[in-house]
Amino acid sequence: MTKVRTSYNRRSFLKSVAVTGGGLVLGFNWLSGCRPAETKMATGPVLPDNWYEINAYLKIGENGTVTIRTPNPEFGQNVKTSMPMIVAEELDADWENVISEQAPFNADKYGFQFTGGSLGIRTRWEGLRTAGAAARHMLREAAAQTWSVPLAEVTTAAGILYHKSSDRSASYGEMAELAGSFPVPKEVELKAVKDFTIIGNSKKNVDARKIVSGEPLYAMDRYEEGQLVAMVVHPPSFGQRFGSIRNLEDVKAMPGIREVFSIKTYKDDFQKGFFDTNAFPELVAIVGASTWEVMNAKKAILVDWQPLEAYTETVGGLFGGANTSRNVPAGMESTEDHRARMNEAAGRSGRVVRKDGDPQAAFASAERVIERSYSAPFLAHNCMEPINCLARVEGDKVWIAGPMQAPGLIEPTIAARMDIPVENIEIEMLRMGGGFGRRGYSHYLLEAALIAQRVKTPVKLIYTREDDMTNGVYRPAYQATYRAALDGAGNLLAFHVKAGGIPESPLYANRFPAGAIDNYLAEDWTLDSNITIGAFRAPRSNFMAGAEQSFLDELAEAMGKDPISFRLELLQRAATDPVGDKNDYDPARYAGVLKLVREKAGWDQKKPDVHRGVSAYFCHHSYAAHVLELTVEDDKPTVQKVTCAIDCGIVVNPDAAVNMAEGGIVDGVGNALFGEMTFTDGVPDKNNFHQYRMIRMGEAPRKIEVHFVKSDIDPTGLGEPPFPPVFGAIANALYKASGKRKYKQPFLGGQDLLG
Amino acid sequence: MSKYNLSINGATRSVDVDATTPLLWVLRDHLRLIGTKYGCGMAQCGACTVHLDGVAMRSCVLPVSQVGEQSVTTIEGLSENNDHPLQEAWLEHDVPQCGYCQAGQIMNAAALLSDTPNPTDEDIDAMMAGNICRCGTYTRIKAAIKTAATKS
CATH class of the missing domain: 3.10.20.30 (Beta-grasp domain)
Incomplete structure (x- = not known):
């Protein structure tokens, strides 16, 4: 057992709860507004007559049913199941009697309610355990007082309190009211990992039945009384801004249309936060009775756009970091120009980010230098649920419900624009139809609120798929050049990486193989652009892993070594005699996933019928390695199998974790082979799925096997780590199949066949 | 109107x-x-x-x-009590991640199974090619369709 304090993130999260705890709270369901009157449940906990609030994370009914609230928003990573599992574990609840709810957005109670960076389970781990353990402690105290027995003699199991020596027992429900009246203990004991009964045992997705039944879960599904539908029109091209509406009156006269106007998302003097990325801060809004009528008006509207003037903006730092300055150039950019500019930048010296030893001398003395360049295009997130949001503004009060990864980051922006205190803003986090980073940039919440304010009725803002795909916040375009110096005996003398992008660099200078090579140089560069970018599943890693792992594969081949053995040798060096002291990975855990995947994939057995590629990467505090097997028939590659090994510490919900890894692998195969957004004169060349190729059923790996390193280490990231190494594994397998190295993503370049 | x-x-x-x-x-x-x-x-x-x-x-x-x-x-x-073999198989395989595409996947798969009660992998690939799952749950969708095929 471990003792922990019941405070968390500088905020005594349980204490602030105790203020509201203890009282009788009548049964209510804060999400009732978006649920149908009758929920067809095959099974499920019985609702009690009364709920007793124990702390911010849970309440218990008199019948023993427990409601556990998930603080972070759900976008498919299944926190709405796994987070309650953590609370239930320490509470010693009966999982069959647990109802899972999305917690309200309330930073005082729940801290930073954020989904992204594979941070959810890792950052909530101790807090959620403490919430469950504190509640269990209070229930035991209630039983001890009721039965007049020592607290130490009161035990629990699956939602029941016991006093074994007097043969007494009571359900949590019987003790909930009294327990809720107690103060939160200053210190609680947490279970030992070996005593876990819920964590580590797969539980089904708590929303799955609603999903397969078509019940309303998403903002898109919600209809408010008297709501109108709103859509926006943004400039067709990056490098343009709003000018004027040419046929305003004609559009207003169209069937069902109520209002047409322009909105400005920020005040002129507003200093944007890090997540206020927005290429089109002035938009045309069309509001009408029904979606189809507004869509028709959107097709009919004629807008004059103006060229954007170049500007520089200061942007608030991420999580309290220093402000940064962004140069936004004028002009309409094209992918062809981007490529030329990137090649030119890659040819110049970059900014030196890390240097070990004397790489220049080592390269000068090399018998052989291998140099290769890799590139990847912009990518659109393409969440299946297009951007949308509901809003209602009454006086100086704003209510918003929508899909969002980080309500706390947009709330101050809304307050500043609408001249209201943040207390006047109520935000409901609804289940997201995907996120992948895109919904961390929640300008659409503010747009919906501004439109609702103007029309004085609730509105549902809907982006069409075309709006969603052409709005920006893309994964940046990247390029990296790798060089390796070998001596006459084939030993690796020096390693050089120079990476850059539009408009950010993907470089992680302190990642592997930094630390494993005496002479090491890492440089980066950036190019300005008016095309906006944002986080996309495993930002920067999603490119660097593919480039680096392809290069290491080519290097191993040049050195006559097995690609896994070569990596293990480098990791051995980093473990026993590391170069530098800033290396950000654990060589033993890194080697661990490579060894596991070698064993599980049968790497050491010859498999002449398939072409295999291996790749491993560290990001978001976790380690992932893949062996990808593919076959080629008539030049068409088919991924037959991916064997995956992951070390992410303790795995809370194993089958869901496997699902997440499978999804990351499919996503990786899709983006590696097909993913690409290009531009012509500032206009995105693709605006819907007929042009933007997404991976489909027949292109997914035939089989995926996921193995987790057994571990007692606290959980680390999972949503992102399995994604980046896929790019390297498939590139290396495609090389085996075709004899040609893949340097440029997407690897199939919009074709079905290997060229 | x-x-x-x-x-x-x-x-x-x-x-x-x-x-x-x-x-x-x-x-x-x-x-x-x-x-x-x-x-x-x-x-x-x-x-x-x-x-x-x-x-x-x-x-x-x-x-x-x-x-x-x-x-x-x-x-x-699709079913009286949300208990179509596909809906049950989707739960058994715990298919959904974000879940947004899944109703469409199930409806498409239901039509597939009524025409082809025992689909091959190739049948499933061909019939389900029009349904995108951005989360990448394809391997589970396929497994769930096969499970449902054995029960319907």
Whole structure:
């Protein structure tokens, strides 16, 4: 057992709860507004007559049913199941009697309610355990007082309190009211990992039945009384801004249309936060009775756009970091120009980010230098649920419900624009139809609120798929050049990486193989652009892993070594005699996933019928390695199998974790082979799925096997780590199949066949 | 505006809408049957899949005026108690991640199974090619279809 304090993130999260705890709270369901009157449940906990609030994370009914609230928003990573599992574990609840709810957005109670960076389970781990353990402690105290027995003699199991020596027992429900009246203990004991009964045992997705039944879960599904539908029109091209509406009156006269106007998302003097990325801060809004009528008006509207003037903006730092300055150039950019500019930048010296030893001398003395360049295009997130949001503004009060990864980051922006205190803003986090980073940039919440304010009725803002795909916040375009110096005996003398992008660099200078090579140089560069970018599943890693792992594969081949053995040798060096002291990975855990995947994939057995590629990467505090097997028939590659090994510490919900890894692998195969957004004169060349190729059923790996390193280490990231190494594994397998190295993503370049 | 009497999930529903309105928006905006999703508006993603006389159709490009007497089935009407073998198999394989595409996947798979009760991998790949799952749950979708095929 471990003792922990019941405070968390500088905020005594349980204490602030105790203020509201203890009282009788009548049964209510804060999400009732978006649920149908009758929920067809095959099974499920019985609702009690009364709920007793124990702390911010849970309440218990008199019948023993427990409601556990998930603080972070759900976008498919299944926190709405796994987070309650953590609370239930320490509470010693009966999982069959647990109802899972999305917690309200309330930073005082729940801290930073954020989904992204594979941070959810890792950052909530101790807090959620403490919430469950504190509640269990209070229930035991209630039983001890009721039965007049020592607290130490009161035990629990699956939602029941016991006093074994007097043969007494009571359900949590019987003790909930009294327990809720107690103060939160200053210190609680947490279970030992070996005593876990819920964590580590797969539980089904708590929303799955609603999903397969078509019940309303998403903002898109919600209809408010008297709501109108709103859509926006943004400039067709990056490098343009709003000018004027040419046929305003004609559009207003169209069937069902109520209002047409322009909105400005920020005040002129507003200093944007890090997540206020927005290429089109002035938009045309069309509001009408029904979606189809507004869509028709959107097709009919004629807008004059103006060229954007170049500007520089200061942007608030991420999580309290220093402000940064962004140069936004004028002009309409094209992918062809981007490529030329990137090649030119890659040819110049970059900014030196890390240097070990004397790489220049080592390269000068090399018998052989291998140099290769890799590139990847912009990518659109393409969440299946297009951007949308509901809003209602009454006086100086704003209510918003929508899909969002980080309500706390947009709330101050809304307050500043609408001249209201943040207390006047109520935000409901609804289940997201995907996120992948895109919904961390929640300008659409503010747009919906501004439109609702103007029309004085609730509105549902809907982006069409075309709006969603052409709005920006893309994964940046990247390029990296790798060089390796070998001596006459084939030993690796020096390693050089120079990476850059539009408009950010993907470089992680302190990642592997930094630390494993005496002479090491890492440089980066950036190019300005008016095309906006944002986080996309495993930002920067999603490119660097593919480039680096392809290069290491080519290097191993040049050195006559097995690609896994070569990596293990480098990791051995980093473990026993590391170069530098800033290396950000654990060589033993890194080697661990490579060894596991070698064993599980049968790497050491010859498999002449398939072409295999291996790749491993560290990001978001976790380690992932893949062996990808593919076959080629008539030049068409088919991924037959991916064997995956992951070390992410303790795995809370194993089958869901496997699902997440499978999804990351499919996503990786899709983006590696097909993913690409290009531009012509500032206009995105693709605006819907007929042009933007997404991976489909027949292109997914035939089989995926996921193995987790057994571990007692606290959980680390999972949503992102399995994604980046896929790019390297498939590139290396495609090389085996075709004899040609893949340097440029997407690897199939919009074709079905290997060229 | 025109009046349409539609047969949806076994009941007659009347709507007064423009003739060009896609069935998707009639279902969602006018009848509040929101299980059928908007994903692309051009029959490229399959999120809006419904059955028209048992045949899988993309409701986002189907004008209401073309529905006529044909009976429409949405995810809400696929089974009496949300217990169609596919819905049960989806739960057994714990398929969904974000879940947004899954009703469309199930509706498309249901049409597949009624035509081809024991589909091969190739049948499934071909029939399900029109349904995008951005989360990448394809291997589970395929496994769930196979499980359902053994039970229906």
